[in-house]
Amino acid sequence: MKKTLLTLLALVSLTAAAQSKFGYVSFSEVMKALPEYPVVEKDLGNLQANCEKEIALAEKDINQRYSEYIDGQESFPQIIRVKRQKELQELMEKSLTFKQEATKTLRDAREEMMQPLRNKVSEAIQKVCEEGGYDFIVDTDKQAYLAINKKNGFDVTASVKKQLGIE
8 A cells, every 4th residue: 555655656746747847056066156155265264274273283282291291201200290191181182172163163154154155046046946937946966866867957057147147
């Protein structure tokens, strides 16, 4: 019974799809063509470079302190040795925490800075869909489909770029 229902549903879907007008677009191609895209990428690159610079400074400090600890550990009294071990452990923990926070900050910044561009492209795709009389438009970058016969569809990437004023 379930197989029959699923088969019937699949056939109805295929029949409907065969009568549909669809388009396809490369979302990432359109995004990268936006004039704002290189600016956002540059800003994100600067943020990442600053984080990496800070991480490198922290690692250099840890390595220097560790080297000093190794060189002098034989001559340190027990209390100083324990204190330095504790300091090194705290520095390593702080460094790891900073790396994790930097990764999250970069991910959040990327999301926040790219979202307006994604919205802009999505709105343009929606307008092309409505104005072109398409039933749906698929993003060929995501490959969320099993197969697509491009002969039966229309590449709307150029239309979306035109909608955005990009040539």
